[in-house]
Amino acid sequence: MVSGFYVTTPIYYVNAEPHLGHAYTTIVGDALSRWHRLLGDDVMYLTGTDEHGLKIRQAADAAGQTPQAFCDTIAPKFADAWTRLNITNDDFIRTTEPRHYAAVKELLQRCYDAGDIELDTYSGKYCVACEEYFTDEELLDGSVCPIHKRPVDHFEEENYFFRLSRFQDRLLKWYDEHPGVIKPEFRGNEALGLIRGGLRDFSVSRTSLDWGIPLPWDERHVAYVWFDALTNYLSATGFGDPSVDYTNRWPVDYHLIGKDIIRHHCVYWPAMLMSAGVDLPKGWAVGGWLLVDGEKMAKSTGNVVNPLDLIDVVGVDGFRYYVLAETSYGSDGDFSFEGLVGRYNSDLANNLGNLAARVATVVGKKCGGVGPAPxxxxxxxxxAATAVAGAISGWDAVAPSRALDATWGLIKATNAYLEINEPWKSEPGAEVDTVMGDALEALRIITILASPAVPQTSELIWQRLGISGSVTDQRIPSDVEWGGYTGGAPVEKGTPLFPRIVS
RNA sequence: GGCGGCGUAGCUCAGUAGGUCAGAGCAUCCGGCUCAUAAUCGGAAGGUCAUCGGUUCGAUCCCGAUCGCCGCUACCA
Known part of the structure; x- marks a missing residue:
């Protein structure tokens, strides 16, 4: 029986164009998805865009467009960026789509019917110029808007509230019964800390806003961010569509999220699902931030990195490999141009690319260009077995860097094996054939294991090895067992896979 | 203030119910090789595992304190 695997990224807010941070999470999700396809799982990888809210309304007004038209210009930039990064998302959800409206209304109605959404008064300090509420900590001297430097007003607004406070015990009990659902473990502890610290009801609607989804029972209100954004994960499964059984996909296997949105995804979201009688996620994989030269990427510091600029330097696979291998998912990583080029040269050019080149050359000179069997x-x-085991456990832990490290161990072993046997010194014959057959078989396994990170190159190596089919048709573990390569096909050298970058 | 985390070779980081646990990769140096993208292979060097105490037969790993750094502290995706 084929098992399903459903993984999501956060949906990205369309008030800015895709940047390195978006790309990081999306590449991790893509590599994980590709790995699970190799395992034979029926994968659904979801990403998308978050398109409602005040900031979008304001940005659209400033651009002289309707909000919908504005979103229609930005959302494709995300979709296009993912295409260029060779992201194989199976769906792309936009919160302005009808199916999402249906899902949000369904979830809201269920929570409302359960009695967990009630009308109440939201009061807060409000800057008329910003059209935004502030907490006391955000304000200067407790009463001055930090942006406009003018006193804020005390406003009250009728809102519907989700009674999160009722869920503390249920959440704690659930997490206690499901250890390890949040990876890495220390992030799970942070979520528990947030829950133990006490839960406050949060508002789920606004009357002061029109760019959003109307509440099904009270159309004066539109849904405020949480019920709108988080619900996207259900929308894509067909939740809210009576003709579809959303449990074919739900519950999700992993929500990939950043460490800054743990509260919303690991506290609000499960409580909302509990209230609505929907199964909770099977897992969350929390990533750190990808810092840029040690600092958080931000417009104000001018260090915003556009990932699409980098693929001109190291290629799509070079960039993908870098973000996957260089950072330990869960902790913050540090992006630097020097690091990018360093990884590229050492791991891709010198190790993987060079191994493929030297093997092909020796096969050409000593084996008549036809690959011998191992x-x-x-x-x-x-x-090889060690590398496979390490890759399996690495991906299983949503630790791409560990999986790739294990894979590169086989590259290193193969290079060493060639040095010991020095096939280039021998005359053609059985001895050389044996050595080169082994090297080709190792390269075949390496290619499969590396393919989630460097899909384009893997496919190219596969073709040069003369093996029929495609890397993506391979299955783990059966096709990475030693001896799968039978030889007998021409091996092509081709141009360097990863030309060294000399600076 | 409260809660939590971190500080291990030049750099990035692993690590341990406490007893070959002082490790890997990159960088450096020496040597080999020359099939390969001046790539590769072997070896060396490099750390009082932040500091000071304590527990223990024995601590990098346990406890306390100190110094330094960093998150979170509730409606912002």
């Missing part, structure tokens, strides 16, 4: 008892077989 031996079953090769010393490399054990290294």
């Amino acid at each position: 031996r079953s008892d090769s010393p490399l077989a054990e290294a």
Whole structure:
């Protein structure tokens, strides 16, 4: 039986264009999805855009457009960026789509019917110029808008509130019964800390806003951010559509999120689902931030990195490999141009690319250009098994850097194996054939294991090895067992896969 | 203020119910090789595992204190 695997990224707010942070999470999700396809899972990888709210309304007004027209110009920039980064999302959800409206209304109605959404008064300090509420901490001297430097007004607004406060015990009990659902573990502890610290009801609607989804029972209000944004994960499963069984996909296997949105995804969201009688997610994988030269990327510091600029330097696979291998998912990573080029040269050009080149050359010179079969008892077989095991456990833990490190271990072992045997010194014959057959088999396994990170290059190596089919048709573990390569096909050298970058 | 985390080779980081646990990669140096994208292979060097105490036969790993750094502290995706 084929098992399903459903993974999501946060939906990205369309008030800015795609940047490195978006790309980071999206690449991790893509690599994870590709890995699970290799495992034979029926994968659904979802990403999308968040298009409602005041800031979009304001940005649209400033651009002299309707909000919908404004979103229609930005959302494709995300979709296009993911295409260029070779992201294989199976769906792209936009919160302005009818299916999303249906899902949000369904979820809201369920929580309302359960008695967990009630009308109440939201009061707060409000800056008329910003059209925004502020907390005391955000204000200067407790009463002055930090942006406009003018006193704020005390405003009250009727809002519907979600009674999050009722869910503290239920959430704690659920997390207690489901250890390890949040990875890495220390992020799970942070979520528990947030819950233990006490939960306050939060408002789920606004009357002061019109760019949003109307509440099904009271159209004067539109849904405020949480019920709108978080629900996207259900929308894409068909939740809210009576003709579809959304449980074919739900519950989700992993929500990939940033550490800054733990509260919303690991506290609000499960409580909302509990209230609505919807199963809770099977897992969350929390990532850190990708800092830029040690600092948080921000417009104000002028260090916003556009990922699409980088692929001109190191290629799509070079960029993908870098963000996956260089950072330990869960902790903050540090992006630097030097690091990018360093990783590219050492791991891709010198190791993977060079190995493929030297193997192809020796096969050409000593084996007549046709790949010989490996031996079953090769010393490399054990290294291969170690790499496979390491890759499996790494991806299973949503730790791409560990999975890739294990994979690169086999590259290193193969290079060492060639040095020991020095096939280039021998005359053509059985001895050389054996060595090169082993190297080709190792390269075949490496190519499969590396393919979630460097899909384009993997496919190219696959073709040059002369193996039929495609890398994406391979299955783990059956196709990464030693001996799968039978030889007999021409091996093509081709141009360097990753030309060294000399600065 | 409260809660939590971090501080291990030049750099990025692993690590341990406390006893070959002092590790990896990159960078550096020496040597080999020359099939390969001046790539690769072997070796060396490099750390009192932040500081000071305590527990213990024994602590990088446990406890306390100190110094330094960083998150979160509730309606912003």
